[in-house]
Amino acid sequence: MDFAKMPELRIGNLKARLPIIQGGMGVGISLSGLAAAVANEGGIGVIAAVGMAMLKPNRQKSYRETNIIELRNEIQKARTLTDGIIGVNIMMALTDYEALLLASVEEGADIVFLGAGLPLKVPRLLTPERLRDGATRAAPIVSSARAANVILKSWEKYNCVPDAFVVEGPLAGGHLGFKKIQLDDPDYTLERIVTGVIETVKPYEQRFGKRIPVIAAGGIYTGEDILKYLQLGVSGVQMATRFVTTHECDADIKFKQAFVNAQKGDTVIIESPVGLPGRAIKNTFLEDVSAGAKKPFKCPWKCLHTCNFKTTPYCIALALANAQKGELDNGFVFAGANAYRAKKIVSVKEVFDALKEEYAAAIGDSSSERTVQYEELSVA
Numbered sequence: 001m002d003f004a005k006m007p008e009l010r011i012g013n014l015k016a017r018l019p020i021i022q023g024g025m026g027v028g029i030s031l032s033g034l035a036a037a038v039a040n041e042g043g044i045g046v047i048a049a050v051g052m053a054m055l056k057p058n059r060q061k062s063y064r065e066t067n068i069i070e071l072r073n074e075i076q077k078a079r080t081l082t083d084g085i086i087g088v089n090i091m092m093a094l095t096d097y098e099a100l101l102l103a104s105v106e107e108g109a110d111i112v113f114l115g116a117g118l119p120l121k122v123p124r125l126l127t128p129e130r131l132r133d134g135a136t137r138a139a140p141i142v143s144s145a146r147a148a149n150v151i152l153k154s155w156e157k158y159n160c161v162p163d164a165f166v167v168e169g170p171l172a173g174g175h176l177g178f179k180k181i182q183l184d185d186p187d188y189t190l191e192r193i194v195t196g197v198i199e200t201v202k203p204y205e206q207r208f209g210k211r212i213p214v215i216a217a218g219g220i221y222t223g224e225d226i227l228k229y230l231q232l233g234v235s236g237v238q239m240a241t242r243f244v245t246t247h248e249c250d251a252d253i254k255f256k257q258a259f260v261n262a263q264k265g266d267t268v269i270i271e272s273p274v275g276l277p278g279r280a281i282k283n284t285f286l287e288d289v290s291a292g293a294k295k296p297f298k299c300p301w302k303c304l305h306t307c308n309f310k311t312t313p314y315c316i317a318l319a320l321a322n323a324q325k326g327e328l329d330n331g332f333v334f335a336g337a338n339a340y341r342a343k344k345i346v347s348v349k350e351v352f353d354a355l356k357e358e359y360a361a362a363i364g365d366s367s368s369e370r371t372v373q374y375e376e377l378s379v380a
């Protein structure tokens with residue numbers, strides 16, 4: 001075995017050459033372009049299902065219908081661009097969550113990542129019977145061992161367990177599954193949470209005779225970070241921020257440029273209409289909103305269970321869609337805490353090459369550290 005190479009990632013019958021999942025990024029930041037490019041490099045590429053209709057000004061059909069049509073199109077498009085593994089990220093807070101899930105399963109997405117809410121009931125469309133026939137795996141996104149345990153307990157009643165867990169820590173971009181005060185609390189670091197989730201899944205793995213890979217997400221930026229989390233016992237990592245500044249990322253160049261221009265300290269925590277805090281790059285739009293300004297809008301359709309469109313100061317779907325199109329004055333950019341580290345826009349292949357190199361270098365360092373410790377011990 002070549003230890004300088006990253007191990008593969010297995011989730012059920014899926015086998016990714018590299019243990020790297022590209023985190024789903026809505027609205028329209030990770031579509032078929034980015035997802036296919038990541039899958040072609042041996043990772044798992046993920047299309048974000050949220051709000052696709054917002055990007056289609058000339059749509060002929062309702063928002064709900066357009067979302068489904070566009071999601072189907074994007075999955076099919078990705079399939080023409082890659083033979084690799086393609087997943088779909090679906091937020092449970094969406095009012096069309098079930099319809100998006102059904103479309104993903106019907107289109108044969110390899111895996112669905114279920115975030116922004118806890119899938120306590122096994123989604124009707126992902127029962128063990130259905131999963132045996134179809135090919136779609138299911139991985140909930142959680143931010144605590146407690147949440148993982150609640151899901152495992154409730155799925156156990158249906159005699160099944162999730163195929164994997166993504167554990168998202170406080171440094172992630174987009175919506176965060178934490179209270180604002182927990183974000184800087186040392187009890188809530190990704191390292192701690194991920195270790196707790198690994199312990200939580202163990203008895204279920206034994207009972208079900210099935211591996212439940214745990215994936216770490218949030219603030220993982222380099223090959224060295226990947227090594228660190230693999231050494232903590234995860235099977236893979238999910239990364240989003242590092243993939244924004246690629247040519248293949250599906251956002252407008254101005255969106256990507258906002259990352260390149262960001263300095264350390266330029267990310268802020270916002271209270272989103274989704275009902276969760278979120279991390280974004282500060283800009284005039286967000287400053288206006290936090291100073292109490294209202295950004296008038298007509299609710300196109302009630303996309304979120306949690307949004308009170310009569311009182312919310314702005315429409316988050318519209319703001320994110322505007323940002324995706326490069327209209328940053330009328331929106332804002334979600335970003336992870338590491339957004340400031342991007343120096344230029346590169347290809348997805350260049351990101352993967354760099355990650356592999358960084359990983360190999362870190363392995364070299366950590367094995368020489370091990371040698372030193374061993375020599376010291378043998379001297380003693």
Ligand SMILES: Cc1cc2nc3c(=O)[nH]c(=O)nc-3n(C[C@H](O)[C@H](O)[C@H](O)COP(=O)(O)O)c2cc1C
Pocket residue numbers: 022023024025026027029048050089091115116141168171172173174175217218219220238239240241242333334335336337338
């Ligand atoms: C621009 C952006 C949009 C995101 N949108 C979503 C989303 O729609 N659904 C979701 O579950 N996570 C979303 N995330 C979170 C990522 O999928 C990922 O888990 C997280 O950002 C990983 O941390 P990192 O950005 O530090 O690598 C988003 C992140 C970013 C940066």
